Amino acid sequence: MKMNLKYYFIISLMLILLTVTAANATDSIDGLNVTSDFNQSLIDAQNQNKDIIVIFDQEGCYYCDVLKNNELNNPEIQDALNKDYITVISDVNENPEIAVNYQIFGTPTILHLEKNGTVIKEFEGYDEAKQFLEELTD
Numbered sequence: 001m002k003m004n005l006k007y008y009f010i011i012s013l014m015l016i017l018l019t020v021t022a023a024n025a026t027d028s029i030d031g032l033n034v035t036s037d038f039n040q041s042l043i044d045a046q047n048q049n050k051d052i053i054v055i056f057d058q059e060g061c062y063y064c065d066v067l068k069n070n071e072l073n074n075p076e077i078q079d080a081l082n083k084d085y086i087t088v089i090s091d092v093n094e095n096p097e098i099a100v101n102y103q104i105f106g107t108p109t110i111l112h113l114e115k116n117g118t119v120i121k122e123f124e125g126y127d128e129a130k131q132f133l134e135e136l137t138d
């Protein structure tokens with residue numbers, strides 16, 4: 001009986017960990033091709049001849065969540081991003097070297113990059129980020 005209890009406890013714990021990990025994945029916005037791998041996005045951008053959109057966010061950032069839940073779930077914005085860009089969501093705490101390299105001091109911030117990683121334009125804060133994303137559909 002004790003062995004069965006330990007077995008169920010371990011299985012339950014594993015399922016909880018898998019659920020939490022899946023919920024925190026940044027590359028899981030339905031309908032949007034998005035990655036958290038910045039280095040791979042540079043390769044993909046070169047291969048596909050596309051610019052890169054990097055969305056810097058962090059856990060606990062209210063406006064980052066609003067941006068992801070609203071604008072990034074808009075099918076028209078998703079279509080524009082999927083068609084013309086490689087989209088990256090980068091957590092500034094998980095990837096501090098990228099944030100430091102591009103001098104990101106607040107979230108949300110969106111960078112529009114050339115396929116080689118050179119900055120075209122920076123959009124700081126929710127209002128600028130939202131406006132940029134909405135202009136993609138004009």
